[in-house]
Amino acid sequence: MEGEGVSEHFKAERDGAVLVxxxxxxxxxxxxxxxxxxxxxxALDEAGRDSAVRAVLIRAEGDSFSAGNDIGEFAxxxxxxxxxxxxxxxxxxxxxxxxxxxxxxxxxxxAVGIGTTMLLHCDLVYVAEDARLxxxxxxxxxxxxxxxxxLLPLRIGHPRAFAMFALGEALDGRAAAALGLANAxxxxxxxxxxxxEAAQALARRPTGAxxxxxRLMRDAEAIWTVIEAExxxxxxxxQSPEAREAFTAFAERRPPDFTKLD
Numbered sequence: 001m002e003g004e005g006v007s008e009h010f011k012a013e014r015d016g017a018v019l020v021x022x023x024x025x026x027x028x029x030x031x032x033x034x035x036x037x038x039x040x041x042x043a044l045d046e047a048g049r050d051s052a053v054r055a056v057l058i059r060a061e062g063d064s065f066s067a068g069n070d071i072g073e074f075a076x077x078x079x080x081x082x083x084x085x086x087x088x089x090x091x092x093x094x095x096x097x098x099x100x101x102x103x104x105x106x107x108x109x110x111a112v113g114i115g116t117t118m119l120l121h122c123d124l125v126y127v128a129e130d131a132r133l134x135x136x137x138x139x140x141x142x143x144x145x146x147x148x149x150x151l152l153p154l155r156i157g158h159p160r161a162f163a164m165f166a167l168g169e170a171l172d173g174r175a176a177a178a179l180g181l182a183n184a185x186x187x188x189x190x191x192x193x194x195x196x197e198a199a200q201a202l203a204r205r206p207t208g209a210x211x212x213x214x215r216l217m218r219d220a221e222a223i224w225t226v227i228e229a230e231x232x233x234x235x236x237x238x239q240s241p242e243a244r245e246a247f248t249a250f251a252e253r254r255p256p257d258f259t260k261l262d
Contacts, residue, residue: 009039030060055101056199078246104199110132
């Protein structure tokens with residue numbers, strides 16, 4: 001494998017015609033920082049421009065795919081210490097939604113928030129049987145992002161999607177595969193190899209045909225309309241009194257009390 005780019009918490013490496021993108025913050029369950037979002041988005045954009053890259057594999061080091069957004073950085077927005085528009089997460093969401101080359105994901109352990117919603121933009125997904133997929137946005141007084149308010153109900157139905165968003169209910173890997181969020185659920189030790197094998201298989205296919213297939217299968221205009229609408233609500237919610245209470249309670253290690261805000 002030839003190394004192409006390495007940063008402290010995010011790696012981009014070439015494995016033949018496959019670009020392997022690795023979340024590399026295992027000590028924090030791969031919670032994604034702003035710098036990681038920026039590096040991730042840059043790598044996906046570069047993959048789109050590089051004719052030598054024919055498929056992209058997204059994976060993670062350690063025992064979790066991603067615990068979601070770095071809570072401290074979002075708390076800074078909720079408390080007014082940082083402006084929402086300076087965050088790079090929107091760039092990653094755009095890069096995922098507009099990626100034309102095949103995206104393959106290998107998921108072990110936790111996949112929380114964007115750790116789950118990014119999978120809705122991947123073309124092939126392989127999960128560990130004991131993986132835990134969750135999108136508990138309401139727990140932080142937030143709303144869905146990355147077009148998940150459209151794409152998740154289309155995959156698993158409104159009741160299950162609402163339970164994930166509003167009640168924080170999680171799916172294990174077996175359920176994710178059964179419901180169509182993943183291609184297969186495997187023993188954790190086999191996930192990376194199976195996903196890499198799939199990415200290599202895609203890289204041997206005609207890229208033009210795969211790109212056109214993705215275009216036909218995805219209503220890009222509808223997806224982007226939803227992403228923009230979600231972003232407006234999400235950042236409004238991030239600066240709301242409810243979000244401040246949620247993040248303050250998290251920092252103070254106590255349950256939030258939203259009733260006092262009614």
